[in-house]
């Protein structure tokens with residue numbers, strides 16, 4: 001599912017089952033788009049959430065995963081010794097640390113939309129670092 005945030009262009013009901021309230025026009029909205037492909041057809045489903053509802057739902061989803069299945073253990077690569085990959089890994093670690101630092105600032109000032117935006121950016125780094133070795137424990141929400 002593709003997820004992004006934007007200002008809501010028209011009033012819509014929140015896709016979170018526990019909410020269902022209207023997301024007002026000009027308020028921040030988290031948009032989700034789910035594409036399913038079959039033989040010769042593509043079906044797209046769209047979702048709209050209040051940023052807070054999206055976060056609640058995301059955490060409900062994460063918490064629904066049994067602890068032992070949260071991080072794949074088998075097939076995990078050891079930290080690479082290839083110089084280019086090591087360099088890439090270090091760059092990713094620095095980027096993640098920088099994002100975490102900025103996110104903390106936004107958390108303090110209560111800018112939920114920015115916090116979310118950065119969370120998405122952080123999530124996107126996970127598949128990248130997986131290519132260079134194990135995902136650092138601190139990177140995993142929970």
Ligand SMILES: [Zn+2]
Nearest residue numbers: 014019050053
């Ligand atoms: Zn909602």
